Amino acid sequence: MSTDPTAADDWKRWHEQRVETVSAPHGPLSLTGTHWLADYPEGQLPAIPGQWAEDGDEVVLRAVAEDGLTLDGDPFGGEVRLGADSGPAASRVALGERRLMVMRREGEWAVRDFDPGSPARRAFQGIEATPYDADWSVPGRFTPYESRSTIQVENADGRARGLGLGGELAFTVEGVGHTLKVTVEDDGSLWAVFADASSRQGSYRFRFLRTPAPGADGQVSVDFNRVTLPPCAFADHFICPFPPPGNTLPFAVDAGERNLDGRSSV
Template identity: 25%
Template sequence: MKTNSVLLFLALVFSALFVGFISKNDEGAYQNEINQWHQKRMDGLKSEDGWLNLAGLFWLKEGDNTFGSDEKNDIVFPKKASKQVGTLVLRDGKVSFKAHSDAQVKLLEAGTSPEFVFEDGKTTTMQEGTLRWFIIKRGPKYGIRLRDLEHPVLSHFQGVERFSVNEAWKVVAKLEKPSTPRTIAITDVLGLVSQQSLVGHAVFEWKGKTYRLAATDAGGGRLFIIFKDKTTSHETYGAGRFLYTDKPDEAGNVILDFNKAINPPCAFSPYATCPLPPAENNLAIRIEAGEKDAKMH
């Protein structure tokens, strides 16, 4: 009898240790998943298409816009550019490019017909040396987005501080879709307002209270949420953070993994044009997960 009791006791102890080991192992796997995801994001920021190499944002006027490093140009590029790179001509929402004879400009990633470098929302990338630029459209404005593939920021970048990974912040939410199609007004840092299709509200509970976040379509089967919380302008970036998630499952559930909450591009460069959170996405709680303020500028 005594032997049976000892065996039962040992079995219970082993079972508890085994469950604890499994739990710890699962926790470690999730931490590794988030760490790998974060490292991939840091690599993306430093890539040629990342946000760290932005070197300028210049708005075009209708008609001719001369540009280059000479201060006599309408738009002044960094000193490493030719004194006269050329002229960008904006007419009726399309932009053409005339290179100066002394400039060595290459056309990359051509998304337009040969006579234009911007048309119908499509753009062609231009390059001289380590500088790359292309045309963007924001509301009624057209501008040059300039990159420097050898921007000093790239060598000085030390990564982004985060809150400790906490799986409790991987929250299941119910997506409440609007009864009729509607849009939500999103304002960007330039003060321009655009109407975005509202996919729905992600409704979740935290410590017994219910919270709602308006979500728009991010494309590629994903949802996009811009939010503020009680850490904003303190530990986290003052213009809020971004969160992406997959579209709802058959039960209408979405996963809000706040450990993947990220800084907007404007946190890394003054030359980005970021959307701001709608007022209804200002949460009255502290989301102690995800990226902290990058403190880049």
């Protein structure tokens, strides 16, 4: 193991912040349901009051004051048209401490229920992560595709959805070259969904790798120390994409987040 004291301290702070983020009152551990409106044509969602219906580019919510819902922090009764929320913290509708987040995926609308009192949040013991090792931070090169493409991959809920891919990230580990297909985010950073030889054998079944935006020459740092668990490792109601074909590395990535403390690899 190779260590850099400054980098190791930075990693420790990053890890502590990750634990705080996922265990926050409305963090990933608090998600108790993702309810697709198309599955509830009558508009009544499980354990959520009011009547919810999709109407083109909006969701229509009808409720009475007795339902106990709030809208933008105020008691709500009547009808309101809602767009997609950027996250639970930005959700307009709440029920007590629960945040009811409106979301849209590939034209389909859903309501997510974030409950600070969720069993997963109460049972959380921490994130199992490998201490920083400088050998797992390697140089990489990004090569964009001539045009971005979308492929269908299975998601954690058993459905196939589109995953946008913008190029390939090349790097070398122990003298052997490897590549991962990556998504290019709006800010230019890269995101890869990958599995490796440790998946289900000491690590979660797949993980996420993120890098900064590459330089003009495609050069970018690839730091496996900051590999993260996908949201579906924290709650079963996320719809994380599985790795696309070709994104299973033949070696064990013994770095970054590995699993939840107290939980076996799944």
